[in-house]
Amino acid sequence: DCVRGANVVTDSQNDTDDADDRWIPDDDWRTIVANVPLVSVDLVIEHDGGVLLGKRENEPAKDEWFVPGGTVHKNEPRTDAVHRVANEELGESVVIDDCLGTYEHFYETADVDGVDSKHYLATAYRCHFERDDPEIVGDDQHSDFQVFRPPFENLHPYVERYLDDW
Numbered sequence: 001d002c003v004r005g006a007n008v009v010t011d012s013q014n015d016t017d018d019a020d021d022r023w024i025p026d027d028d029w030r031t032i033v034a035n036v037p038l039v040s041v042d043l044v045i046e047h048d049g050g051v052l053l054g055k056r057e058n059e060p061a062k063d064e065w066f067v068p069g070g071t072v073h074k075n076e077p078r079t080d081a082v083h084r085v086a087n088e089e090l091g092e093s094v095v096i097d098d099c100l101g102t103y104e105h106f107y108e109t110a111d112v113d114g115v116d117s118k119h120y121l122a123t124a125y126r127c128h129f130e131r132d133d134p135e136i137v138g139d140d141q142h143s144d145f146q147v148f149r150p151p152f153e154n155l156h157p158y159v160e161r162y163l164d165d166w
Contacts, residue, residue, distance in 0.1 A: 002078075002099040002101060002102060002123055029112060030112050030113070030114055030115055033110055033112045033115045033118060034112075034114075034115045036119075037104075037119040037120060037121050038071050038118065038119065038120050038121070039071065039072045039078075039120075039121050039123075040069055040070060040071045040072060040081075040120050040121070040122045040123070041069055041070065041072060041078050041081045041082050041085060041122065041123050041124075041125060042067045042068070042069035042103075042122045042123070042124045042125070042162065043067055043068045043069060043082060043085060043086060043094065043124075043125055043127050044067055044100060044124055044125065044126045044127065044162050044163070044166055045067070045068070045086075045094060045127045045128065045129065046097070046126065046127070046128045047128065047129060047134070047147055048147045049147070049149050050147040050148050050149035050150070051067070051147065051148055051149075051152075051163065051166070052067075052068070052090075052136075052145055052146070052147055052148075053065040053066060053067060053145070053146060053147075053148050053155070053159065054066060054067075054068055054089070054138070054141070054142035054144065054145045055142055055143045055144045055145075055146075056141065056142060057140065057141055057142060057143050058111045058141055059107070059109040059110055059111040059118075060105075060107035060109050060110060060111070060118050061107065061156055061158075062109070064155075064156040064159075065146070065148065065155055065156065065159065066156055066158075066159055067124070067159060067162060068085060068086065068089045068090060068142075069085060069122065070084075070085040070088070070089065078123050078125075079096060079125075082094065082096055082125050082127065086127070088139065089138070089139045089141065089142070090134070090136050090137065090138070090139075090145075091135065091136060091137030091138070092129055092130070092131065092134040092135070092136060092137075093129070093130040093131070094127040094128065094129055094130060095127060095128055095129075095130055096125050096126075096127050097125075097126045097127060097128060098125070098126040099123065099124070099125055099126075100124040100125065100126055100162060100165045100166065101123070101124065101165065102121055102122065102123045102124075103121075103122050103123075103124060103158065103161060103162075104119070104120070104121060104122075105118075105119070105120040105122055105158050106118075106119055107119075107120075122158075124162050124165075126166060
């Protein structure tokens, strides 16, 4: 993990596995997105000689080829978020190989009504699929998934930064 000195201590009262406990009402989410950077993880998944990217269906970065990723839930270690995001967005498990670092992403669009920008603190992890022949099922955030191989050209600048560090 990219954090030094971070130990996770859990007890049964902090168990937040129930997805309903994680839902934030729309008005509260709007306030958060308008005022606070979002902590997220991005998955730079090595596969078949390249990196898996998904064609985004929603803002920010709509219609761009981007790495899978998502926000970190409260009390969720970032490495656990990587595994959750892989299962939710791809239907597959991943193995974390390395932490590439934490990056700031600033967008002038948002998928939240009444909010015109988003700010992420995204920690990127280099991963590979647990299975050699994954069956990627996808989700409603992506219209397609493809493996991109070097040389990487004409990709979103944030994806290019990840691949420069890859």
